[in-house]
Amino acid sequence: MIIRTRWRSFFQTVTLHLGAAALVGYFAFQGYNGQYGLLARRTFEQQHADLTQERDKLQAQRKALQAKVALMSPDLVDADMLDEQARALLNLVHPKDLVLLRVPGGPQAN
Known part of the structure; x- marks a missing residue:
């Protein structure tokens, strides 16, 4: 026992x-x-960095578009911007302009 x-x-x-x-x-x-462990934290941090980078890129694009729109505002019309938009809409060219033709579907220049 x-x-x-x-x-x-x-x-x-x-x-x-x-x-x-x-x-x-x-x-x-x-x-x-686990779901909130160290490996998941690394993934969250990488996603945060990627999304922050994408956000900054989109903010830069938005600022560029806002600047372009501001140039076409009725209060202050930029002559060059007006000329560029009119030529693009009407497909007209000044006889002294140099025209560069692009192949459709080819690399685009920014």
Whole structure:
């Protein structure tokens, strides 16, 4: 009977330690690989950097478009902008203009 209580005490201790180790292991695994773990944080940071870069690019495009629209506002009309838009809409060219023809579907120059 004393032997049984010693074995029981030994197995209870081992079971307690294994259970605690499993619990610590589970939380360590989730802390590294889980939905909000270290690997997920790296992914979130990369997505944040990509989206920030895209946002900055779109803001620059918006500022360029706003500047172009401001040049065509009724209060202040830029002669060059008006001339460029009129020629583009009417497909007219001044006889002294140099015309560069582009191949359709070819590389576009910005």
